[in-house]
């Protein structure tokens with residue numbers, strides 16, 4: 588059976604070296620999208636979930652290897668209780684409803700963020716999503732839930748310090764690569780591109796370490812309006828960027844190679 592996430596035609600592999608491998612998305616503006624229509628915020632979050640499904644489909648079709656989506660920050664607990672339970676309800680609905688389709692579409696789900704302060708039923712669902720798709724080899728969908736980059740970095744530092752105190756590691760071996768290997772999404776390449784909707788131009792505690800050399804595209808539209816066309820335009824914008832990683836500007840080729 589075909590999955591709702593698979594394309595009608597096989598994904599056209601675009602062997603474009605300017606195509607990003609890993610895209611991060613800050614899905615912002617659900618509340619304002621709803622307010623502009625006189626709707627409750629939950630309706631914006633529901634439409635936001637639709638947009639997320641579309642973004643996963645598009646990421647598969649565009650041939651991305653990794654898509655990381657920011658769905659709930661550690662700071663989002665400061666929202667009204669009713670909105671928090673709506674957001675948790677949508678996360679549960681997404682996993683229960685879409686997990687089988689994600690697996691059929693060969694999507695490997697990984698969750699980053701703090702698990703220990705989540706309720707057992709939510710923790711169990713997150714674990715199930717990862718276990719069910721463990722052997723999938725297509726797109727890796729990294730869901731940042733109850734995530735905060737500062738908390739992630741502090742937790743890695745704490746774990747390394749404990750290992751050093753117990754004599755398991757030599758402090759002189761802790762370099763940037765080793766540190767990265769202790770972060771939540773260890774093994775995933777850094778995001779090449781980070782897209783944020785809603786017009787805000789900030790990271791809001793998303794992937795602070797991993798974004799060291801990411802390109803940024805800020806879109807004025809709210810997340811529920813983010814569609815395949817907007818995604819393609821952001822990738823095209825990325826394709827125009829010149830990434831230097833601290834080096835000099837690349838020499839213009841005169842040999843046509």
Ligand code: IPE
Pocket residue numbers: 614615616617618619620658659660663674785810
């Ligand atoms: C993004 O939309 C969803 C989450 C942060 C969970 P918002 O809920 O932040 O919507 P705005 O920014 O208030 O419009």
Ligand code: IPE
Pocket residue numbers: 613614615616657658659660663787789791
């Ligand atoms: C960032 O959006 C978090 C998510 C998209 C999940 P926020 O709406 O929480 O960020 P701020 O408060 O505008 O910086």
Ligand code: MG
Pocket residue numbers: 615616617
């Ligand atoms: Mg917001």
